[in-house]
Amino acid sequence: MGSDILAVVKDAVEGTEAADHEGSELLFVGSKQAGKSSIIHNFLMKDDAPKPTTALEYRFARRSTGTQSAASVANIWELGGGTQLAELLEIVLLPARIASCTIVIALDMSAPAEALPTLQFWLKKAREQVGAARAGRPVPLAEPWTDHADRAEVRPIGIPVVVLAHKWDVFEAEYGQPKFTKVACKALRYFAHVNGASLLCTKHKDKGVMSVLRNVLYHHAFATPPVSTAQLDAGKPLVVPAGADSLGGIGKPPQVEGCLAESAELRWAAAYEATFEKREGKREAADVSAVVSSEQYAEESIDDLRRQKRAELEELRRQARLAASMAAPQAGVQEL
Numbered sequence: 001m002g003s004d005i006l007a008v009v010k011d012a013v014e015g016t017e018a019a020d021h022e023g024s025e026l027l028f029v030g031s032k033q034a035g036k037s038s039i040i041h042n043f044l045m046k047d048d049a050p051k052p053t054t055a056l057e058y059r060f061a062r063r064s065t066g067t068q069s070a071a072s073v074a075n076i077w078e079l080g081g082g083t084q085l086a087e088l089l090e091i092v093l094l095p096a097r098i099a100s101c102t103i104v105i106a107l108d109m110s111a112p113a114e115a116l117p118t119l120q121f122w123l124k125k126a127r128e129q130v131g132a133a134r135a136g137r138p139v140p141l142a143e144p145w146t147d148h149a150d151r152a153e154v155r156p157i158g159i160p161v162v163v164l165a166h167k168w169d170v171f172e173a174e175y176g177q178p179k180f181t182k183v184a185c186k187a188l189r190y191f192a193h194v195n196g197a198s199l200l201c202t203k204h205k206d207k208g209v210m211s212v213l214r215n216v217l218y219h220h221a222f223a224t225p226p227v228s229t230a231q232l233d234a235g236k237p238l239v240v241p242a243g244a245d246s247l248g249g250i251g252k253p254p255q256v257e258g259c260l261a262e263s264a265e266l267r268w269a270a271a272y273e274a275t276f277e278k279r280e281g282k283r284e285a286a287d288v289s290a291v292v293s294s295e296q297y298a299e300e301s302i303d304d305l306r307r308q309k310r311a312e313l314e315e316l317r318r319q320a321r322l323a324a325s326m327a328a329p330q331a332g333v334q335e336l
Contacts, residue, residue, distance in 0.1 A: 023060075023073030023100065024221045027092045029126075030106030031118050032082035035166045035204055039106060040078060042210050043217050053080030056088045063222045074221035083121055089129045093159075098133040102160040102220040109171035109184075109201075113276040116187060116269065119163060123195050130158040144243030145196065153247060156196030160220055160242070163192045164213070168201040168237050178234070180275060185234040186250050187272040190264065193245040201237035209237050216241075 028036045037050030044061055059076040077092050079085060093101060105122045107115040130139075139158040145151050165171075165188055175181065185201075192199035200216065203209050218224045230244040231237070253267035256274045261267055 025101040026076045028078045028104045031108035034106040034108035036106045072222045093129045095133045104162045106164045110167045113278040116272045161197035163199045165201040169203040181234045183275045187268045198242045199240040
């Protein structure tokens with residue numbers, strides 16, 4: 001499928017070229033070191049090793065539509081730094097772009113205790129920013145939710161969301177027992193389902209799994225046919241297109257001692273937390289601004305690079321504040 005794509009990759013944010021391109025927007029967020037850059041390289045059919053992402057990076061891909069001149073463009077954004085730079089969502093999720101955006105949330109399943117809180121964080125941030133871009137207008141139910149049995153319980157975010165439980169092979173190697181996989185799969189299914197998102201468990205070295213992932217991303221990037229076949233068996237990597245799951249199929253959350261909450265959301269979160277205890281040394285990465293401003297490097301070349309990265313980060317934050325101030329007074333579409 002990837003033979004008709006010409007991918008043009010930029011290694012850093014060097015301008016606003018994506019804003020000038022008509023096409024789809026893919027925004028990758030999630031855990032630091034979850035494999036976002038590797039997933040993007042897989043999508044772009046690139047063989048070289050990706051470089052670490054420190055802030056917001058931009059790439060784009062073109063796909064021929066079958067004529068000599070016509071082509072589809074996918075603008076690809078990757079937000080690095082874990083949760084620390086969530087404010088930079090404002091740069092991509094602007095009113096003029098929102099109708100063509102898809103958010104891809106990558107979770108690091110090699111550290112499962114952090115995966116669900118990370119998912120909850122990004123779902124919340126995405127909902128807030130999409131709501132701001134829509135000027136507070138409610139999100140209408142659309143396919144596949146209009147006739148879904150769970151339509152009263154599902155609250156779509158307003159744009160397509162794809163949740164990737166990445167490094168699933170590492171998770172299986174350490175937590176392959178049913179007592180772990182059952183809770184992980186059902187909890188992730190629940191939170192993806194009630195937020196109107198798709199869910200995939202992915203392994204970077206599994207060609208079959210990554211081929212399914214590419215097909216999913218192709219659909220959102222280039223309007224190719226969607227992946228419609230669901231795989232809900234916890235013994236295998238999950239493939240759950242939005243709308244293919246159900247609360248009845250997921251089941252009720254297990255009882256957790258000391259949890260008196262009545263809502264399924266709180267009970268699933270409690271069950272997940274009780275199953276996957278946090279380990280010492282596993283924490284979100286430090287703020288990128290602190291990393292790039294560290295004074296431990298003495299070489300002049302490193303100092304120059306540090307100043308450059310600090311300037312890039314401050315410029316991204318300035319753009320985010322400017323975009324937010326421009327979008328706030330108007331309820332309509334904002335021209336870029």
